[in-house]
Amino acid sequence: MALPKSHSQSVLPNPRLLVLETIEQFEDRFLLTVRVQQVPLCPECGRASESRHSHYVRRLQDLPWQGLSVQIHLRVRRFRCRNPDCQRRVFTERVEGVPPYLRQTSRLAEIVRLVGYVAGGLPGARLLARLAILTSDDTVLRRVKVPSSATLSSNPPDVLGVDDWAWRKGHTYGTILVDLEQHCVVDLLPCRSAESFEAWLKEQPRIGVISRDRSGLYAEGARLGSPAAMQVADRFHLLLNLSAAVERALEERSRQLQLPFPAPPPHVSLAQDSPQAKTTRQDSLKQQRRQRRLDRYGQVIGLYHQGCSQRRISESLEIERKTVRRWIRAGQFPERKPPRQRPPQVHRFAEYLQRRWEEGCHNATRLFQEIRLQGYRGGRGMVARHVAGWRNPAQVFPTARPQKITPKHAAILGTKPAAQLTAEQQLLLDQLSAKCPDLLGLRKLVGDFREVLRCGEGQSLLVWMKNAKHSGIGPVARFAVGLEKDFSAVLAAVETPWSNGQVEGQINRLKTLKRQMFGRAGFPLLRARVLPYAPFDFTPVSQPP
């Protein structure tokens, strides 16, 4: 069906040069036949030519109309260049708004680029298809990957944050560069090295501040590439390094990291009321009773060494003489033996339960009913607890040994701010520091360091470093020596507001993009999608992208 063309002329990509001849409507598209009306100029020498050589028809996709795709059949002409000095003999006329090598108009290619930037290749192609822009995922990605030259030169950064990001964790790393004032990614480098960072910095003379991690790599790159810039060690990385030092210190003291009493067995949680809290309460009561007993023991031994008779001791402290004698003879504080518990009744039926379990009966209620018929008088809960270990091997009852705490766990207790400790963690910390006295010292050092970073005074940093070096805790002292070597950057971390916090945020965004593309995206694509969106004018492209 033919439509009147007059009012449609104005919506062509370049109505000054393009002349609409016909419009045809099909079920799924409009087809526009268009010709060019201009004086053609040779792209080589720029001289006008009137010598027609030939013509051909270009098929271009344009913005959709009313949910239908639009195809333009553009009749372009070839001309001979009559300039004797020109290399070119024959040229094709160029039309503004129509890129010479794409099968899309510039304005459509720009939209494809934007959708691809936001959504990625395949999702972008699907979305575009729904909007009547039919294109392949490869094309979408090709549009996104065309590098834009505009961003960096138009708005060079003054304050730069640099960090690494993992292509493959533990194997290959890249570098991300963030403008800390504009809050945007400035550039992405495919590798992590002092040389590449140095080379990049040399192109950016305006940078005055560089915030970086504590690896010597970026420090070295910054020193060589931008010697005048102030380097700032990232506060988060400083705390991270200190935490690692604390963990190493606790590893050296791992034999002290034991709790005096076995922890509540995990399977108690099968009971109905909150058993965890109850057991912790019981434990702390137990601990208090033990402490009272220990104090009394100390008094008895003290009086004994002063030359008091057992009778005098017994009378003055109101302790039975038998006990006094036993304690004096023991030579050391006699710990109470753990109460001997009768094995639960359910153990009589252990063999039967195991056989039934292996036969496939995993229903505790059913098992309970079965052994009740055989004379079991206990409750269902005992049966459930008995089989819980089979259901989940991690829940097996631990044997009654002092519970060991890993250095990592202890380091968390040692570094967490007091306000963030739960009551349970506080209790654990108290118990642990009784066995490992250095834990409290470490905790104080970490708290003080956090305070140094918070208060922003360089003097307090010096005081802290001195204390740390004389703390007698090797790894922390070495950490302080490390701060000395990197002193100006660490001082800047204390005294300036700059940190790599937003760089970490940008790395998270990068990871999301990487995974959204199933980790298969190459560097140019990843870079294009991590950098802020930059429009691209496809018309002046002189080579196929």
Ligand SMILES: [Zn+2]
């Ligand atoms: Zn020419």
